[in-house]
Amino acid sequence: MRVVFGIAIAGFLGAVSRYEISLLVPSAGEAAFPWATLIVNLSGSFLLGALFGVVSRRSMPAWLVESVGTGFLGSFTTFSAFNGQLWELCQHRAYLGAAAYVLLSGLGGWLLASAGLAYGRGKHS
Amino acid sequence: MSVWLFALVGAGGTIGSLVRYGAGRWVTGKGKASFYGTLIVNLAGSFAMGMLIGLGLESVHRAEYAFFGIGVLGGLTTYSTLNVQKATMWQEGKRRTLAFYIGATYLGGWILTAAGVGLGYLLST
Numbered sequence: 001m002r003v004v005f006g007i008a009i010a011g012f013l014g015a016v017s018r019y020e021i022s023l024l025v026p027s028a029g030e031a032a033f034p035w036a037t038l039i040v041n042l043s044g045s046f047l048l049g050a051l052f053g054v055v056s057r058r059s060m061p062a063w064l065v066e067s068v069g070t071g072f073l074g075s076f077t078t079f080s081a082f083n084g085q086l087w088e089l090c091q092h093r094a095y096l097g098a099a100a101y102v103l104l105s106g107l108g109g110w111l112l113a114s115a116g117l118a119y120g121r122g123k124h125s
Numbered sequence: 126m127s128v129w130l131f132a133l134v135g136a137g138g139t140i141g142s143l144v145r146y147g148a149g150r151w152v153t154g155k156g157k158a159s160f161y162g163t164l165i166v167n168l169a170g171s172f173a174m175g176m177l178i179g180l181g182l183e184s185v186h187r188a189e190y191a192f193f194g195i196g197v198l199g200g201l202t203t204y205s206t207l208n209v210q211k212a213t214m215w216q217e218g219k220r221r222t223l224a225f226y227i228g229a230t231y232l233g234g235w236i237l238t239a240a241g242v243g244l245g246y247l248l249s250t
Contacts, residue, residue, distance in 0.1 A: 007146050008139045015138020015200050016131055019191075045208035052209060070149070070206075075142045079167040079202035079230075080174035081195075083238040087178060105204065106231065113208035114216070 002063040010071025018076050031092030034085040034101065037078065041105055042112050044077035049113040053120020130191045137196015141170075145201050160210045160226055163203060168233050170202035175238035179245020 018040050025036035051069050054060070082105055089098040149162035174194065177183065182190045207230060214223040 004143065004146075007142050011142025011200050012135035012139045014142070015196050016135045018138075018199060019131065019134040019195055022195075041204040041208075044205035048205035048209050049212060052213075066146070070146050071142050073205045074145060074203040075138045075200040077204035077206075078199040079204050079207065079234065080170035080198040081202075082204060083171040083234045084174040084178055084194075086235065087175065087238050087242060102231070106227075109204060109208040110211045110215075113205070113212040117209070117212055117216075 003066045006063050006067030007071035010067040011075040014072040014075030017072075018078065031088060031094050031097075033089075033094075033097050034081075037081050037085060038101070038104055041077045041082065042109055044073045045109040046112040046116040046119075048073045048077075049116020049118075050120040051116075053117040053122070056121055130188065133188060133192040134196040134199075137192045137198075138200035141197045141200025141202075145203065158222075160214075160222075163206050163210060164226065164229055164233075167202045167207065167230060168237050170198045171234040172237040172241040174198050174202075175241020175243075176245035176248075177241075178238075179242040179247075180249045181245075 021040055022036040025039065027034075027036065048069055051065065051073070055065055082101075086098055086101060089095075089101060145162075145166045148166050149159060152162035152165070153159050177190065177194050177198070183194065211223060211227065214220075214226065
């Protein structure tokens with residue numbers, strides 16, 4: 001039950017934080033490069049990697065890991081907006097931007113998740 | 126209005142996160158690998174996001190889009206877990222699973238977003 005409450009509250013905060021960042025990052029309209037989503041997806045990937053890295057070497061309560069990982073960071077990052085924005089970029093024939101977006105999100109996020117895992121695991125491993 | 130939009134985004138994020146958590150529990154309860162849960166919510170969320178785009182919800186109905194698009198679908202889908210799963214599969218040498226996962230996520234997400242846009246457009250006319 002603690003897990004469900006934790007995810008409910010953290011999911012709220014994650015979505016609100018993502019929305020706040022989208023308001024803070026200036027955007028030049030529909031076909032503009034989606035910097036805000038890229039920032040949340042990349043930072044969220046690093047942080048989730050770091051969380052899992054830390055959990056691999058020291059125990060944390062399961063409800064806390066689920067709340068921060070599944071709740072906050074899961075809700076903070078988004079795949080639906082990524083695909084929606086990719087669609088918009090292609091609609092406006094911004095193919096270079098679309099390719100860059102896929103690479104930065106897909107490959108960059110992957111590398112950052114790896115870096116987060118290594119960082120979280122620490123120097124001991 | 127601004128605070129109201131934040132509340133809608135957050136409430137949607139709570140719902141989306143809980144459904145994503147439930148989907149993950151359901152999938153692992155069936156004895157399947159946990160990435161299937163992430164794949165299901167990401168594909169379903171991308172299809173629904175396509176529908177919202179096809180319906181033109183973002184430009185016409187700001188509050189509805191804040192709740193369903195940014196909140197529920199943003200909370201339902203996730204990119205941090207996807208990237209950590211990719212990094213972990215790579216580190217564990219599960220190359221075939223990784224290739225399948227990447228293909229299903231990105232190609233499937235793109236096709237389903239396009240299909241959702243088409244359906245949303247049909248429904249709106």
